[in-house]
Amino acid sequence: METKIIDGRVLSDQLRKSIKQKVCELRQNNIMPGLTVILVGDDPASQIYVRNKKRACEQVGINSNVIRLDNNITEYELLGKIHDLNEDPSVHGILVQLPLPSHISSERIINTIDPSKDVDGFHPVNAGKLLAGQPYLAPCTPRGIIKLIESTGEDISGKHAVVIGRSNIVGKPVSIMLLQKNATVTICHSKTIELDKIARQGDILVVAMGRPQSITDKYIKTGAIVIDVGTSRVNGKLLGDVVFQAAKGKAGWITPVPGGVGPMTITMLLENTILAAQSSSVL
Numbered sequence: 001m002e003t004k005i006i007d008g009r010v011l012s013d014q015l016r017k018s019i020k021q022k023v024c025e026l027r028q029n030n031i032m033p034g035l036t037v038i039l040v041g042d043d044p045a046s047q048i049y050v051r052n053k054k055r056a057c058e059q060v061g062i063n064s065n066v067i068r069l070d071n072n073i074t075e076y077e078l079l080g081k082i083h084d085l086n087e088d089p090s091v092h093g094i095l096v097q098l099p100l101p102s103h104i105s106s107e108r109i110i111n112t113i114d115p116s117k118d119v120d121g122f123h124p125v126n127a128g129k130l131l132a133g134q135p136y137l138a139p140c141t142p143r144g145i146i147k148l149i150e151s152t153g154e155d156i157s158g159k160h161a162v163v164i165g166r167s168n169i170v171g172k173p174v175s176i177m178l179l180q181k182n183a184t185v186t187i188c189h190s191k192t193i194e195l196d197k198i199a200r201q202g203d204i205l206v207v208a209m210g211r212p213q214s215i216t217d218k219y220i221k222t223g224a225i226v227i228d229v230g231t232s233r234v235n236g237k238l239l240g241d242v243v244f245q246a247a248k249g250k251a252g253w254i255t256p257v258p259g260g261v262g263p264m265t266i267t268m269l270l271e272n273t274i275l276a277a278q279s280s281s282v283l
């Protein structure tokens with residue numbers, strides 16, 4: 001069968017036009033939306049992610065500031081920085097680029113960010129709101145995945161969605177979002193037995209394992225919408241979890257890597273920053 005490509009770059013470009021418009025409206029009301037990213041250490045992949053986020057902010061007119069901190073910074077000092085940003089009214093969004101060095105607890109850092117500035121949507125308050133069906137700042141990658149699926153024009157309601165992965169940043173929240181869109185959801189993980197059999201039942205298959213090139217056509221139902229979240233750098237090349245060439249011809253729709261979920265994650269970060277800036281004006 002013919003497999004259609006879900007192009008995350010094209011969808012992102014469309015959405016960023018309307019984000020730019022919202023930024024103009026905020027600026028006309030003297031609200032200058034601002035995102036501050038904290039980058040600890042010199043991990044090359046994190047540096048690329050942070051650079052891409054900064055560039056995307058500039059593209060739509062969001063003020064962005066990157067605070068670069070030495071790898072040896074103490075947790076206490078980092079917590080102090082976050083407290084300062086929580087109190088700064090010109091900062092609407094705070095993002096701490098993960099992973100952090102092993103001597104710092106990511107959980108403690110995330111839990112210290114003011115939930116109303118938590119544009120990554122990782123704070124337990126925002127996770128709880130999502131679970132309760134009152135999403136405010138919801139995690140970016142899952143939000144992007146839902147938009148990618150909706151861009152196919154297919155109705156999520158009533159479909160069987162199989163999600164491989166149960167992390168707090170992708171698998172669990174996207175499963176909740178799919179449930180709220182009335183999909184019947186199955187969540188798989190590393191202890192799942194007969195993964196291929198279960199995955200093959202999915203009208204929608206979201207793969208977020210971080211195991212490069214492990215999902216072949218035998219995991220895919222004919223005509224399924226396949227969202228490949230995985231990004232692993234192997235020998236300098238960015239690889240998804242799905243074997244794209246094997247999935248082509250079997251899936252109805254598929255996201256490429258790169259150019260699928262990645263651009264949408266950043267676009268949803270921009271949207272969350274706008275949302276946080278809009279809310280700050282009514283607080």
Ligand code: NAP
Pocket residue numbers: 141164165166167168169170171188189190191192195208209210211229230231232261262263265
């Ligand atoms: P993670 O925290 O490592 O979680 C991976 C999940 O996959 C876990 O729930 C794990 O199960 C499950 N898993 C691992 N091996 C499996 C197997 N053989 N069979 C079934 N399930 C298996 O990873 P993550 O943060 O969710 O990220 C997943 C991937 O998405 C990574 O490649 C990451 O780089 C990528 N990602 C991309 C974006 C983007 O914007 N493009 C954003 C976020 C993440 P257990 O829970 O049992 O261990």
